[in-house]
Amino acid sequence: MDTSQTISGRRKDQIAEELPPSLLAWYDRHRRLLPWRSLPGQHPDPYHVWLSEIMLQQTTVATVKGYFDAFLARWPRVEDLAAADLDQVLTAWAGLGYYARARNLHRCAQAVAALGRFPNTEAELLELPGIGPYTAAAIAAIAFDRPATILDGNVERVISRLHRVQTPLPKAKEELRALAAKLTPQHRPGDYAQAVMDLGATICTPTRPKCVLCPWRPACAAFAAGDAETYPRKAAKAVRPVRHGVAFWMINDKGEVALRRRPEKGLLGGMMEIPSTEWRTENWAEAEVRAQLPAAGKWQMLDGQVRHVFTHFELRLGVQRALIRKSPAADLIWVSPDRLSDYALPTVMRKVVDLAMNRKVSDVT
DNA sequence: TAAGCGTGGTA
C-alpha cells in the first residue's frame, strides 16, 4: 500500500472515532425539546418512549405532539391504556392514520400490563405487537440506554451521505445498518440514537441540508463531493391509481345519520365509515349507483366529490344524500351529527361529513 | 420480497 493511502486511511479512522463524541457534543447544545423526552440527567419513562415511538412511525413530530399529550392525559399509565376499550383507543387515534397501529398499541399495552414490567431488551421488545426492528432498537436505546443501532429514515439519509452509498433504497438497508452499527457508541447510546435523528431532522434534511452547521461535515463523503442532496438513492416509485366510489349519507326522522363499522382487518380496519359503494378503478354510472342505493327515499347527488390520497391509491368519493323513514339494514349505527366527534371516523370520512353537511371543505373537487 | 397500510405539510 502506498504511503499517502496509509496516512489517508489513518486520518479517516481518526475522524470516524470522533464521530459519536462530536455528535453528542452537538446534541448537548442543540437537542430538540419534545414532550416525550426526559430532561438531561433524568430517566425517561418507558411508557412515554414507547407511546411516542409508535405514534412517530411514518408520522411527523408536529402531528404527534397533540395526540401524545391527549393519550397521556387520558391514560397516564400503560395499565390504564390496557384497561381501555379498543373503540375508545381507536376514537382517540382517529386522524393519525395507519390504524393497525392503534389496535397493536392496545394489544401491546395489555401484554406489558400482564407482564408487570416494560421489556428492556431489543429481542424482548421485538416480540411485542406493533414493535418492529426500528422501534425495538429505539426503545432499548432511548428508554434503557442500551447500545442498540437504530435505522430509520433519518439514519438512512445521514449514513448514506456520510459514506456516499450508491445502492438505492430499500436494497441498501442492510449495508446502511452495518455502517450505522460501526458508529453506535457504548457511552450514552440513548442520547446518541436521539442525536442522529435530530441531526437528520434539523441539519441533514432531505432537501437543502445545512452542511455548514453539521458536526459531521469533516467526515462526510457527500459533502466533499458536493452532492449530499442526492442521497439516499431510491428506487423509482409505482404510479398511484385512482379509485372511485359513492357514499350514502342517510338521515332518519330524528335527524340522525347512519354510520357503519369497517371490518377489523385491512384498510381503515375497525374504524367507522359512511356506507358506500365499493371503491373500484372504474367510474360509477348513474344507473349503477341507483341500483346500489341502500334504502328507499329521495336521493340527491351532491355537488362535488371528496378527494383523498391514501398510500397506494387516490380515492374520489361522490356523496348521495336522502331522508330515510326506517332503518334499511341492521348493521347501521344511527348517530346525531353533533356527536360525530365521539366516533372513530378516519379523515377521509370526516371529509365526507363536511361535504354532506355543506361545510367548507377541504379536498372537494 | 413486495405490497398494503393514512395523513398533513411543504416545495
Place this chain on the structure above:
DNA sequence: TTACCAAGCTT
C-alpha cells in the same frame, strides 16, 4: 397541482 416526505410494521 403534483409529488414527495415523516422516528415503519405486518403479512
